[in-house]
Amino acid sequence: MWDLLIKGATVVDPLNRIEAVRDVAIENGQIAEVGVDLPGGCARVVEDYTGKVLQPGIVDSHVHLGEMWGSPFGFKMLAMAGVTTCLDMAGPLDNVLKNIPTYGSGINCAILQFASPPFTFKTNEPSKEEMDALIDQSMKEGALGVKLLGGHYPLKPAVSSLLIKTALEHGAYIAWHAGTSEHGSNIEGMREAVELSQGNFLHLAHINAYCRGAIRPELEETKEAIELLLANDHIHCESYISPRNGTRLTCFENGKIQSKVTGNCLKRFGFTDDRDGVEAAFKANKVWAVYDAGGYSDLVTGEAGLKLWKEHNTDVGGSFNVNPPLPRVWLAEAKRPDGSFVVDAISTDGGCIPRNVILEQGLSLVKLGILTLSEFAAKTSLNPARMLRLDTKGHLSVGADADITIYDLDTQKPVATFVKGKTIFKNGKVYGSNGTVICTKYGEEFVKGLGINTLVVDPGKPVADRFVA
Ligand SMILES: [Zn+2]
Incomplete structure (x- = not known):
């Protein structure tokens, strides 16, 4: 017996090359089968989503859940927008963790602690020992890694570079909002960040933010950003589509x-x-x-x-x-010579900041013929899942986590979401509570002690090859 059978939707699963009407069977929180006309009699619950689109759960690879960025309601706002997994890009770690049991909406979240003066560093020149201490403690307390908010609270260039190296030594995930004491949050800051990453893994945040025309005309900056990414495929990144x-x-x-x-x-x-x-x-x-x-x-x-x-x-x-339209569209569309995307993922930089528009605005790119449904699913689920080293998410293979987003292409709104087969959101209402923290093995015990589920990943392992639709 399956726990749940979802019938009638157009299933879009880029990894398994499916874009057709299929039924999806779920058992024990995992995908049990994807097929044509699966028998309803074999499931405890059958739900019909004829006319809707079903894809692997949306992974928003840039959100904010810390109250200091808006409110404690980010978890709910993300669930309302059809997101099932997110990467929190600044914490504060203790604040996000504290709020999950109370405000959580059942979604998965990975948290990056901010490595930024005046909050977690005293000055813009923290020593190696200060970095070691911050990264070590953050990971033990459930962070997946750290985020350098260089654009807002810059460090000196050499110190920024050392922070990336130090994070990788600890097996931590490292993301950077480009900018140092020498260059701002613009195309020059982006070029500097790419150079300072020295060939190491780096999640470079919101590429569109460096293509606002601050230094040169915005389309020249966009071209330069794309060329930088083409020449440096160790950089993984996202771009958002809200103005x-x-x-x-x-x-x-x-x-x-x-x-x-x-x-x-x-x-x-x-x-x-x-x-x-x-x-x-x-x-x-x-x-x-x-x-x-x-x-x-x-x-x-x-x-x-x-x-x-x-x-x-x-x-x-x-x-x-501040985000002009053409760079946002170009960065969403741009591809490498092998057919993979230059910018891996579509994100929002939303969460508790009210702009959770992956479906609401991202599906306009599908309607304009800029992305296919499969490409949209790759950029909003498979690719960001791979960046986070989430092998069991981003696709609907048998045995994968039953994280699913179902949406209405006409209205560009979510209809239902499931996390490990459980209903999180349906018809405008959030049913999920608490949540799962995606952390490293170092933080598992601490997070469980807070009464929160964990999913352990290893951000130190290589990212899977880029997907070609
Ligand atoms: Zn952000």
Whole structure:
């Protein structure tokens, strides 16, 4: 007897080269069979999704779940958007872990602790010993690795390079939002990050963020980004498709902006990069603040946004419309000579930042004929699963985890999701709770002690060859 039989959907499974109407049988949280007209009598529960599309569960490889980026509601917001697995790209680790039993929505998440002054390092020149201590402790407490938020809180170039090497020595996952004390979060920062990675694995965050026209015209920057990635296939990466970015609007006592990204956004729109600039930007509806809209986060600008920002003593998450459209589309489409994608995955940089738009906006790329359904599934599930070394996710092979996203191509909205065969989301409602943390063997015991499930992976092992659709 199968536990669940999902009938009638168009199944899109790039790894197994399936794009056709099929039934999917699930047993003990795993895929038991994918076939034509499987017998309903062999299953305890049968659900019909005729007319909908079914793919391996969406893996969003760049999200934020830490409250400091918006709210504790990221888990639920991701589930509502059809995501079954995510990579949290900054923590704070203890805050995300603390919130999973209370706010978790049953989805899987891997967490990268931020390796950033003034939070986890005292200065922008941490010693090797400080790095060892941070990485070691973070992994023991359930992190998959660390994230260097260079664009926001930069380290010196040589120190950034040492951090990558040190993370890899520890068998940790390492991601970098490009930028150092020498170069910003732009195409020059990206070039520097690629060079400083010295041929080692690196997850380079949101490539589109370096192609906003900060240094040269945006399409020249996009071409340069693609050429850099073609010449450096040890770099794994994602790009998002929302026009909005995500940052923090915190000002120091002296009125200066804490985040370099926020400062640059303000200057780009003609404001000063200080407290007065943020105030003027709110009044001109050019900056949005993230606020708690009652169980989920939303954005607010204008006088209401200004009031909120002041009430929180400037310490709120924020967003600017800074991503021009053509680089986002080009980065989603670009391929290598062998047919694999230059940018491995479509991400959102969402989570508790309200822009979880993989389906809502990503499926427009399918409708425009820029991606096929199989390519979309590869970029939103198989490829990011491989980046995270999740062998049992990203495909619907027999024995794979029964993580599934079912969506409506007409409305570009999720209809139902399952994690290991359990219903997480259905028809607008979240049914999942708590969650599973994807961590290394060093953190397994600690996470289990918090009453949270674990899935152990080894980020030290090589990434599987890039998939060719
Ligand atoms: Zn981010």
